[in-house]
Amino acid sequence: MRSVKAFAPATVANVSCGFDILGFAIDAMGDVVEISLRDEPGLQVVSIEGDEGRLPYEVEKNTCAVAIQAMLDEMDKQVGMDIYLKKGLPLGSGMGSSAASAVAALVAANHLLGEPFEKKSLLPFAIAAEKAACGAGHADNVAPSLLGGFVLIRDYHPLDVIKLHVPDGLHCTLLHPHFELKTSDSRSVLRDNVSLKHSTIQSGNVAGLIAGLFQEDFDLIGRSLRDVIAEPYRATLIPGFYEVKEAVKAAGALGMGISGSGPTLFALSKGAEVSESIIKAAQQVYDSIGLGVDAYHSAINIRGAYILEEK
């Protein structure tokens, strides 16, 4: 039977000042989903690799299956599909793990069906899967994973997703410390209200970040990577946060923040060369507090999810 394999990249949501509205995709990591057609209708998750047995096979819970089912429901179509998921990024790390699975599944399934949807139109199905996986239908991981680059979610009602310019040479370092931080905990420390002053500061920085991307002004990007709304509360849940931040900035990072709801931290830099120094500086801090860390670095992924193979 015909089958299609697709890749969807890991993503960094929020990007400091862009709380709940910004995200970008990275080249270095992502999920691969293979979908093959089957005669009898219905979805089936056949295999999951790289998740240490933690992800569900039930089609009502598996993010790949939920996403594809949402697409099939929209088409009012019954199709039989076998789903093979290969995790390429750690679960619960704040790098958009569920988003990458859902997006790779959608891109593969859409291709298999002859591309009834243009890429951007797959977004609502990926959001439905996020809602099933995380309880909240956020788009700040699925949109960049699908479309690539830096993506702004200006609004949800109706969905208004804007792909932004990314300067050549903008590079990302990811630091994934070895401890678990539940999204629900990371969410629960946030306040329901913010001061008008902080709201204005946040607006100024997100405006600065967008301008910095378009103007290819790396210094401005760095100055704008400041979050006064979520970071002050979430940082308290992340050991060594401020020490790591200071160290990586001293090592040449433009700025550093929490990737999604953490615990992974992201740092942006001009060029790839400085990443080694950033990683070294961060590792020293983590060593000093006795915490292990996985470090990666990567160019920004510009193309988003794509087809790897078709049989």
Place this chain on the structure above:
Amino acid sequence: MRSVKAFAPATVANVSCGFDILGFAIDAMGDVVEISLRDEPGLQVVSIEGDEGRLPYEVEKNTCAVAIQAMLDEMDKQVGMDIYLKKGLPLGSGMGSSAASAVAALVAANHLLGEPFEKKSLLPFAIAAEKAACGAGHADNVAPSLLGGFVLIRDYHPLDVIKLHVPDGLHCTLLHPHFELKTSDSRSVLRDNVSLKHSTIQSGNVAGLIAGLFQEDFDLIGRSLRDVIAEPYRATLIPGFYEVKEAVKAAGALGMGISGSGPTLFALSKGAEVSESIIKAAQQVYDSIGLGVDAYHSAINIRGAYILEEK
């Protein structure tokens, strides 16, 4: 004695979603200040035209004199200057009246002294004058009046002012209804706190507006002209606000908001042609509620303040 005459444009601050961080300059209106050197040191306001006798001549209170004095203090210099101010925009209208006076005075005086400061470096002196005139040292009128175009004030500590790209053809209509709205009243209706949800919506819109300017996407600019933080409260002080908004959008405006703290309203459009329809539509609403209105339309001023004449 040598004299220099300078022009500084009227400005629209806030720009809906850009509360306290964004402003732009318009071509159609502005103040003219002439400064001439005098032998004995000290500043003197010699004449003020077009203010209906409302502006102070005392150098401690006059915004032109305060701005120049701040500049001279920074240079630690004693110079004798006569100041002639010609108001070209209405006072207390929300179009940056005090800002235009201060900026025109600074640009003229700086030129007269042989340009000891580059243009951008005059900003702190203009902010000092705003503080004297309005009680708050905002930069969202003085920065665009000085520099032109759309200007982002990313931060005040330290001052970080970024000039943004302006698409060709972006046009502004200004509607100044005949009633007075005190800045202090307009400020006092604001809340000290905003919900996290509204803060996020505001961030999304300001990010969309900046992206729309750089991408020259007029529809995106229009969709982003939405203010959930100040407008809902200030609109209650402005008769006919929502009716005018509906009418001018139906007439082809991309969006409409309050200019500064009001009562003037601004509407943006693609091209100048639609301005006549916008003005007509607004005038019908104002007629129906028995309120007079002065209407203007103008291209965005790109160059900022400039020297008119040197003698």
